[in-house]
Amino acid sequence: MHLDVQDLRNFYYRSPLGRAAQVSLRARLRQIWPEAKGQTVAGFGFAIPLLRPYLADARRVIALMPGPQGVMPWPANAPNVSVLTEETLWPIETGHVDKLIMLHGLETSERAFDLLEEAWRVLGPGGKALFIVPNRAGLWSRRDRTPFGFGRPYSAGQLETQLRKHQFLPERHVGALYQFPSAKRVWMKSGPMFERVGRAMPGMFAGGAFMVEASKLVYPPKGKVARSKAKKQAIPQGVPAPIAGRV
Template sequence: MVRPDVLSLSRFYRTPLGLSAAQVLGDTIARLSDVPEGGTVVGLGFAPPVLARFEDHARTVALMPARQGVCHWPSHAKSRTVLVDTQSWPIADSSADMVILIHALEHAQLPTQLLREAWRVLVPNGQVVVVVPNRRRMWSALDRTPFGYGRPYSKGQLYTLMEDHMLPPDGWTTALMVPPLALPGIGRLLRLGEKPFRLMGKNLGGALIVHARKHVYGALPKGKAVRAGVEAVSGI
């Protein structure tokens, strides 16, 4: 599966379109979430453009997949980025108040394992925000932005995947309402057009954003639950 490397991602988020996209996505995630003062926010994928939104009141760390590569962030301080195996994060159990997955799930070879890791590191009732390309919109069809790579999702597909792993969604929206056309002033148009275009339909944005909380009651994630049942019956 082709995915942008860290240099491509960094270059995009320094362009006028990328800077505007980061602002829109960061504002949208902040509206959906509720991070306590001094809490811990973990981003997986390429999260610095949106993690910056939480720096003033939370501890932040950016986990970057080995296949993508890693960069120094933030530029003004000691780096808080870590190169990781997406199936095994160097984060303690129940230690993060929020996990943000961006440029991550759509590239995951084992998305179920990635979500299990997110569930593991979250505190009880901790929050996860998943940002993926919206399969119904132009952003997922054009490869001039990072949202044109990987597997795009529909709301129904993402809801089902998260519900199966004890991360039942409690809200969704989309962002990046203006298509990423090669036009002068596209960055400014993206910022200014976000609210007016949203009035035309909630699902018009190129990025699908789903918010959920960690459930600690009930069944294990589906794969583990099935195996546990088999072992109980067989007496293993």
Template sequence: MHPDVVDLRSFYAGPLGVVARRLLGRSIRARWGNVAGQIVLGVGYATPYLDVFTGEAERILAFMPAAQGVVNWPTDGLSASALAELSMLPLRDSSVDRVLVVHALETGESPGELLSEIWRILTPGGRLIAVAPNRRGMWARMDTTPFGQGQPFSRGQLTQVLREALFSPVHWSEALYVPPFPSRTFLRSATAWERLGVTLSLPFAGVHVIEATKTLYRPVVVRQTRRVSARMSPALAATPRVLTRGAD
């Protein structure tokens, strides 16, 4: 079930949402350092992380599911956000260079269908960044944040659903090591938590951040054939005849 867009907007306007936006945004920007001349699409509720590409990308779009609702984005100028059926995106094949998915995989009915649709609209060599709650992290256990909604993923589960949709993961990272409590102590030390978690590769990060490329070939499944040896039997079997001599 998708969280309501009003709740999402309220979260990112609050202190904990500001911290999440800053820490997670750094991880996303580290992977996409330059998107000049490219078309970038945000799917789900990705607008808090799209602002960094404004003025750099050729065009930025934001599609949000109808069950969630939509907000006007950006706040100034022409709107680039719209409601969309995420399993049938209103874009041509191979028309987008980069897709950022946030608050979508864990709340959608079929992550595989969404990823397959994203595969369709990505250009050859196009890239996807998927952000999904870590099932081992504390953020997935707290329903007071959007990352506590829906179904969290393990690294193996996320890898499997990406590969089934013909994506090849090329980089893994994690973010949001700070506990999801609106305490000033935790919020002030959020950067220190993040550095410690990344340095020690701690297992309780709040989200997975995975970058994947579009695979242009469909893998061939080799099936084993079973040979059955059967004895050949003649279609007609000879029946011995008994000759009798009639009586005189």
């Protein structure tokens, strides 16, 4: 079950631990995808903490937020790029996305099979997807005070196997969130040190999340999903979304 958008916003933008998590995840993302100039970048779930670096140079940035989660207008004081969508029927034409980031989307979905098919559909030739999920061996998945303590945690092997079944080719995975999942002062102060050590020696201890980068294979998924032939929905530009506050 998806978390509520208000809880996700409060964690990432209003709590010290959430802001530290945002820094950790974004740093790893920029190592994998340093830029997206002239490309279409989409995020599904609650990916907005990671989308901001691409706003300036990307051709288009789209923040897709599933109905059960709710939506919030983003970014603040700029044209809105967020849209409320059905979990497995996105308002994007087939093959129009160059880069897709999924954060707090896959592990909380009750229709993961169909969700991965929709992710495959929107990616264009040569498109890349980055799936970010809780690490089942990490401490963050065991504490429900953070969003990483909800839904189904994965091992790297489990996620890669699932992606291959949907015609994604896993290319690399990296860990993140090596600091202790606590807002206590002693752990917050030592957080940057744990992050540096974890990135330098990932086998030393498990991170709270990992990221799997996968490319789209040319053959369509084996499953079949009934899709509506309704008229295409336009991606809102500058239209305020109906729920929650600004970030």
